[in-house]
Amino acid sequence: xxxxxxxxxxxRTITMPSGVPEYTLGYECLAWMEENLRQPNGPRAGQxxxxxxxxxxxxxWFYAVDEQxxxxxxxxxRRLAKGSGKSPFAAAMALLELLGPVRVKQFxxxxxxxxxxxxxxxxxMPLVQIAATSERQxxxxxxxxxxxxxxxxxxxxxxxLDPGKTYIETPEGGKLEQITSSAGTAEGxxxxxxxxxxxxxxTPGNGGPDLMDTLIQNGAKTGARVLQTENAYxxxxxxxxESTFDSxxxxxxxxxxxxxxxxxxxxxxxxxxxxxxxxxxxxxSLTEALRFVYADCVWVNEEKIDAMRNQIWNPAYPESRxxxxxxxxxxxxxxxxxxxQEWTALADPDVEVQxxxxxxxxxxxxxxxxxxxxxxxxxLIGCRVSDGHVFTLGVWEPxxxxxxxxxxxxxxxxxxxxxxxxxxxxxxxxxWESYTKNLWPxxxxxxxxxxAVRGGKLPQAIAWDMRNGTHNYMxxxxxxxxxxxxxxxxxxHDGDWRLSRxxxxxxxxxxxxxxMVKKESPGSPNKIDAAVCMIGARMVRRLLLESDEYKDRNxxxxxxxx
Numbered sequence: 001x002x003x004x005x006x007x008x009x010x011x012r013t014i015t016m017p018s019g020v021p022e023y024t025l026g027y028e029c030l031a032w033m034e035e036n037l038r039q040p041n042g043p044r045a046g047q048x049x050x051x052x053x054x055x056x057x058x059x060x061w062f063y064a065v066d067e068q069x070x071x072x073x074x075x076x077x078r079r080l081a082k083g084s085g086k087s088p089f090a091a092a093m094a095l096l097e098l099l100g101p102v103r104v105k106q107f108x109x110x111x112x113x114x115x116x117x118x119x120x121x122x123x124x125m126p127l128v129q130i131a132a133t134s135e136r137q138x139x140x141x142x143x144x145x146x147x148x149x150x151x152x153x154x155x156x157x158x159x160x161l162d163p164g165k166t167y168i169e170t171p172e173g174g175k176l177e178q179i180t181s182s183a184g185t186a187e188g189x190x191x192x193x194x195x196x197x198x199x200x201x202x203t204p205g206n207g208g209p210d211l212m213d214t215l216i217q218n219g220a221k222t223g224a225r226v227l228q229t230e231n232a233y234x235x236x237x238x239x240x241x242e243s244t245f246d247s248x249x250x251x252x253x254x255x256x257x258x259x260x261x262x263x264x265x266x267x268x269x270x271x272x273x274x275x276x277x278x279x280x281x282x283x284x285s286l287t288e289a290l291r292f293v294y295a296d297c298v299w300v301n302e303e304k305i306d307a308m309r310n311q312i313w314n315p316a317y318p319e320s321r322x323x324x325x326x327x328x329x330x331x332x333x334x335x336x337x338x339x340x341q342e343w344t345a346l347a348d349p350d351v352e353v354q355x356x357x358x359x360x361x362x363x364x365x366x367x368x369x370x371x372x373x374x375x376x377x378x379x380l381i382g383c384r385v386s387d388g389h390v391f392t393l394g395v396w397e398p399x400x401x402x403x404x405x406x407x408x409x410x411x412x413x414x415x416x417x418x419x420x421x422x423x424x425x426x427x428x429x430x431x432w433e434s435y436t437k438n439l440w441p442x443x444x445x446x447x448x449x450x451x452a453v454r455g456g457k458l459p460q461a462i463a464w465d466m467r468n469g470t471h472n473y474m475x476x477x478x479x480x481x482x483x484x485x486x487x488x489x490x491x492x493h494d495g496d497w498r499l500s501r502x503x504x505x506x507x508x509x510x511x512x513x514x515x516m517v518k519k520e521s522p523g524s525p526n527k528i529d530a531a532v533c534m535i536g537a538r539m540v541r542r543l544l545l546e547s548d549e550y551k552d553r554n555x556x557x558x559x560x561x562x
Contacts, residue, residue: 009249009252009253009497010249010344010495010497011271011344011347011349011495012268013267013268013269013270013292014266014267015248015264015265015267015268016054016057016058016061016263016264016265017061017263020057021060021061021064021065021116022117023065023069023116023117023118024060024061024063024064024065024116024117024118025063025065025101025102025104025118025120026056026061026063026116027060027114027115028114028116028120029059029063029096029100029102029120030051030056030059030060032096032099032100032101033050033092033096034048034050034051036099036154036155037049037148038148038153039088040088040144040148041147049088049092051089051092052085052296052297052298053296054265054296055085058076058078058263061073062076062225062227062263063102063116065104069104070260071225071260072261072263073260073261074219074226074260074261075225075226075227075228075244076225076228076263076264077227077228077229077230077244077245077248077262077263077264077265078090078227079228079230079231079232079233079241079245079264079265079266079328080231080267080328081231081232081267081293081294081326081327081328082325082326083294083300083304084297084300085297085299087140087141087143087144087229088144089229090141090144090197090227090229091141091142091148092144093193093195093227094130094141094145095148095149095155097123097126097128097192097193098126098128098168098174098176098193099155099159099170099174100122101119101120102120102122102123103120103121103122103123104118104119104120105119105120106119123174123192125172125174126170126174126175126193127175127177127192127193128174128176128177128191128194128195129177129178129179129191129215130142130145130176130195130197131178131194131196131197131211131215132180132196132197132198132202133180133201133202133206133211134180134206135178137180137198138179140197141195141197142166142178145168146163146165149161149168151163159171166178190221190222191215191219191222191224192223192224192225193224193226193227194215194218194224194225194226195226195227195228195229196212196227196228196229197229198230199228199230199239199240199244200230200231200232200233200234200240200242201239203237203238203239204238208239208240209238209239209243212240228240231325231328232268232323232325232328233324233330234324234330235330235331235340235501235504235505235526236504236505236524236526238525242330245264245330247262248264249497250497253497267292267295267296268293268327268328268329269284269290269292269293269323269327269328269329270284270289270292271340271342271347272284272341272345273285273286273289273327273341274286275312275313275322275323276313277309286312287305289327290308290327291305293326293327293328308326311326312326320339323339323341329341330504335508336504336506336508337503337506337507337508337517337531338483338486338487338503338504338506340504342486342487343486343493343503343504344495346486346489346491347492347493347494347500348389348493348494348495349494351389351391351494353365353382353384353389353391353420355419355420356418356419356421361421362419362420362421363384363385363386363420363421364384364385364386364421364423365382365384365385365421365422366382366385366422366423366424366426366450366540366541367381367393367416367424367425367426367537367540368380368381368383368426368427368533368534368536368537368540369413369425369427369428369432369436369533370529370532370533370536371404371409371427371428371430371432371435372404372430373403373404373431374398374402374403374404376527376529377396377397377502377527377529378395378396378404378409379394379395379396379498379499379530379532380393380409380412380416380533381393381499381530381536381537382416382420382537383534383537383538385541385544385545387491387492388485388490388491388492388541389491389492389493389494390491390492390493390499390537392496392498392499393416394408394409394412395498395529396409397498406435409435410439413440414443417443417444422444422448423544423550424448424449424450424451424452424540424543425440425444425448425461425462426452426462426539427462428464428466428536429464429465430466430467433463436460436462437460437462440461440462441460441461441462441463444461444462445461445462448461448462449544449547449549449550449553450544450547450549450550472511473512475516475535475539476515478536478538479514479515479517480514480515481538482534482535482538482539498530499530499531501530502528502529502530502531503528503530503531503534505520505524505526506519506528507519517531517532517535
């Protein structure tokens with residue numbers, strides 16, 4: 001896990017923190033579960049509910065606190081492959097929060113008796129909510145809750161519970177309930193613990209993001225905890241699962257101010273997995289990947305793995321669904337330009353592009369810029385000339401109704417030109433004419449070896465208008481070549497998740513006999529601007545290497561490239 005922690009967050013195959021926390025209620029919670037809950041089904045039906053090692057580690061970290069007794073994590077996510085036991089575990093967590101010692105009582109010095117260093121107590125009048133956008137989404141978890149707390153269960157008799165079909169009440173006024181209503185109906189509830197079930201299906205079309213926002217707002221008022229359970233999301237659907245992963249990545253990259261973070265539990269098959277059992281060198285077989293993903297699931301034996309293989313090998317079963325459901329890999333829908341696995345396989349966040357120093361000009365690079373003022377995102381991507389490594393210099397994402405901070409963009413461009421040995425800088429013109437045709441050329445044109453438009457009546461040092469028919473066709477050719485380079489593993493990138501998300505949002509568009517990239521729809525919130533810049537930067541590097549200007553410069557310098 002320590003090696004995993006050094007990877008870019010979006011590229012990790014194991015996302016949980018390493019080790020165990022110093023202070024946690026988790027040990028006491030685990031003991032309560034094993035003492036009070038019974039396994040409702042399967043070969044261990046009727047026996048004490050015993051969390052797996054992975055589930056136990058999640059509980060230890062979910063109930064971890066700092067020296068002042070504050071939660072380290074205000075929200076937890078369990079994104080696991082299909083059949084990993086998410087519903088029984090969520091049901092156990094719901095009952096634990098209803099009845100168990102889930103709030104800090106006091107710190108304890110006797111670590112033999114209190115290995116977590118704190119003792120716990122139940123919530124006074126707890127309100128536990130299992131929420132979803134439809135009753136179907138909560139069905140599995142509520143079924144497990146009813147099985148663990150039915151009228152004949154030891155738990156029901158011990159705590160004198162009143163169980164119903166969609167709720168459980170305690171004599172002291174505590175309640176566990178199912179919520180499948182709108183965000184407006186959920187507004188104001190004083191919940192103590194909330195489970196968002198199957199949040200990969202919580203999309204703008206069914207009000208999922210609004211419902212999750214309401215649950216989180218309610219939790220902020222009452223100090224409640226939130227747990228999400230989900231399968232891998234489909235990139236580009238703007239689901240709660242996708243936005244939560246983005247938030248976790250930003251927290252891991254240190255881009256948020258929050259002291260409480262999301263506890264994210266995912267075991268993801270590596271990007272080099274192939275969906276068969278005859279892998280080439282550097283690839284992982286399907287069987288090995290399934291064993292990795294389901295390693296913590298003691299109930300998944302070789303017979304079940306064989307059944308999964310047969311399901312995946314069914315010609316009618318889409319590869320994207322196989323990767324999402326059984327390998328826990330977020331994967332774009334059919335018709336995507338590339339899969340996230342193909343893109344992730346090129347990530348190498350340890351590569352460092354050398355900046356200028358007093359004694360060294362630094363690495364030679366090219367830049368590509370695609371800008372918008374409000375509706376789309378704006379991005380600046382670099383590409384190192386020597387090996388084609390792609391790196392992200394800036395991605396600006398305006399909130400609804402806001403405009404891009406042009407001063408911030410200009411500052412980033414100016415810093416990039418000072419930091420790196422930039423030999424070519426192409427920028428799309430639309431909405432940024434004053435910068436691309438006037439301001440930036442006045443500053444940088446003398447430093448650029450290759451101009452964006454070299455001939456004609458109006459040569460341009462930087463402005464490269466993608467609305468121009470010739471340029472549009474050139475970009476289409478560059479898009480097809482870039483796709484081939486990605487699949488052949490011919491370059492690396494820095495693993496920046498903003499760029500990765502934009503690459504995953506790209507869809508195929510056929511135009512003039514070429515396969516271009518486009519958004520899934522003209523008004524889609526799932527942007528592709530950084531991906532456009534990546535393709536453009538790769539194109540500019542190739543144009544530079546093929547140019548007479550670059551070849552003549554190297555001849556005069558007395559050395560040849562490569």
